[in-house]
Amino acid sequence: MEWSKKHIISIREFTREEIDFVLEKSEVMEKKLSAEKKLDLMKGKILALMFFEPSTRTRMSFEAAMKKLGGEVIGFGSSEITSEQKGETIADAVRVIEGYADIIVIRHSAEGSARLASEFVSIPVINGGDGSNQHPTQTLLDLYTIKKEFKQIDGLSIGIVGDLKYGRTVHSLTDALMKYDVKLVFVSPPELRMPRRLISELKEKGVGVKETTKLSALKGCDVIYVTRIQRERFPDPQEYERVKGTYVIDSTIVEKLKPEAIIMHPLPRVSEISPEVDKTPHARYFQQAKNGIPVRATLLCLVSGIKI
Amino acid sequence: MYKRDEPLKIRNIKNGISIDHIDAGKAPQVLRILGIDENFKDSVTLAMNVFSHKMKKKDIVKVENRDLDVEEINKIAIVAPNATINWIKDFKVVRKEKVKLPKEIVSIIKCPNPSCVSNKEREPITSVFYVKRNKNVRLVCKYCEREIGIDEIKDLL
Numbered sequence: 001m002e003w004s005k006k007h008i009i010s011i012r013e014f015t016r017e018e019i020d021f022v023l024e025k026s027e028v029m030e031k032k033l034s035a036e037k038k039l040d041l042m043k044g045k046i047l048a049l050m051f052f053e054p055s056t057r058t059r060m061s062f063e064a065a066m067k068k069l070g071g072e073v074i075g076f077g078s079s080e081i082t083s084e085q086k087g088e089t090i091a092d093a094v095r096v097i098e099g100y101a102d103i104i105v106i107r108h109s110a111e112g113s114a115r116l117a118s119e120f121v122s123i124p125v126i127n128g129g130d131g132s133n134q135h136p137t138q139t140l141l142d143l144y145t146i147k148k149e150f151k152q153i154d155g156l157s158i159g160i161v162g163d164l165k166y167g168r169t170v171h172s173l174t175d176a177l178m179k180y181d182v183k184l185v186f187v188s189p190p191e192l193r194m195p196r197r198l199i200s201e202l203k204e205k206g207v208g209v210k211e212t213t214k215l216s217a218l219k220g221c222d223v224i225y226v227t228r229i230q231r232e233r234f235p236d237p238q239e240y241e242r243v244k245g246t247y248v249i250d251s252t253i254v255e256k257l258k259p260e261a262i263i264m265h266p267l268p269r270v271s272e273i274s275p276e277v278d279k280t281p282h283a284r285y286f287q288q289a290k291n292g293i294p295v296r297a298t299l300l301c302l303v304s305g306i307k308i
Numbered sequence: 309m310y311k312r313d314e315p316l317k318i319r320n321i322k323n324g325i326s327i328d329h330i331d332a333g334k335a336p337q338v339l340r341i342l343g344i345d346e347n348f349k350d351s352v353t354l355a356m357n358v359f360s361h362k363m364k365k366k367d368i369v370k371v372e373n374r375d376l377d378v379e380e381i382n383k384i385a386i387v388a389p390n391a392t393i394n395w396i397k398d399f400k401v402v403r404k405e406k407v408k409l410p411k412e413i414v415s416i417i418k419c420p421n422p423s424c425v426s427n428k429e430r431e432p433i434t435s436v437f438y439v440k441r442n443k444n445v446r447l448v449c450k451y452c453e454r455e456i457g458i459d460e461i462k463d464l465l
Contacts, residue, residue, distance in 0.1 A: 089432070
């Protein structure tokens with residue numbers, strides 16, 4: 001397949017073939033990186049990280065990926081230190097940075113900010129998260145983690161737990177998974193169910209969907225994807241405490257899982273996966289975070305037209 | 309409401325436009341799109357909730373000495389997707405057109421998502437919605453990717 005995408009804005013724009021291509025190339029990249037530690041594929045190129053919102057994992061893994069490819073990194077990590085405070089528009093900010101860099105990764109709370117950025121510059125733009133809309137590189141590393149474990153995504157049963165209403169990670173992941181032959185089990189409190197739009201889209205595409213409030217529904221799943229339930233989603237703090245305590249993956253839940261099942265989490269976690277799970281053979285969340293390096297390194301090369 | 313056997317009496321206009329098959333209750337929105345308010349001088353006929361064979365109930369708007377441009381027709385298509393526009397000259401229909409939603413609606417709808425970048429002050433972009441047709445018409449914002457139904461549109465730009 002010839003790669004033709006210049007920008008990485010939304011997972012919804014990816015065909016299944018394009019996703020599979022990224023995952024295959026990420027595997028090649030991972031091997032290259034472990035064999036050589038540092039490559040020179042991006043030598044002489046500069047990556048600009050424009051993080052108007054705080055981020056640790058996404059920003060640092062992009063930075064690490066670029067450095068492992070032999071490139072340089074510039075940027076900022078909070079809107080407080082940027083020109084946005086002075087009233088500069090995103091459109092102006094990216095046009096300025098275009099003069100300094102070869103690729104832009106942008107995170108901004110405004111939904112659609114990465115698409116806007118891509119319309120004003122001629123260098124590639126990668127979406128590092130735009131409000132509660134999209135986080136495509138997270139989705140690709142999630143899929144990479146699943147594929148690495150099971151060799152394929154088709155045929156798997158995937159349970160997604162936690163805040164399914166507001167979590168952009170789970171929306172992007174669901175958008176991508178509907179391109180595969182999978183069964184999905186959504187576990188959440190009733191007030192944080194998956195948006196109806198996504199449920200009806202899944203049904204139209206013939207994806208098997210089960211929605212439940214009970215963690216026991218996860219026992220037949222191959223993948224358990226856990227997300228954090230955020231306090232600010234609940235007007236009543238007591239209700240939050242009750243819900244938070246109900247959706248905890250601990251050893252009693254883990255005992256009932258399939259022996260080959262893996263547990264994933266986009267991190268940071270608070271208390272939704274108890275620390276005792278970390279030592280079990282099911283835990284994959286730290287590996288998942290590490291997979292951000294080969295996947296993001298692959299994307300940096302692909303948008304720059306560099307063959308892997 | 310008009311009964312099936314009662315003739316619908318709306319005075320014909322000499323020159324202008326007649327917009328028929330407007331979804332019942334949507335005529336005031338059509339008037340707003342046409343910019344018709346208390347300062348409008350020519351004659352306007354408005355019928356609301358009248359009997360229709362096709363739609364059961366419909367609204368009709370007739371405006372003397374008025375034409376429509378493409379943008380206005382696109383706006384009418386959003387609030388009244390079944391509307392038919394008749395251009396009248398000397399009491400005769402000289403052109404008839406059913407409104408059609410374009411594939412892309414540009415600079416017409418304000419995205420109802422307050423966090424959408426298209427609502428951010430001073431950004432030099434305009435709203436764009438893609439029209440998705442399944443059973444019902446759904447619109448998807450180019451920027452925040454949120455999908456909305458016609459009934460969720462609060463503000464036209």
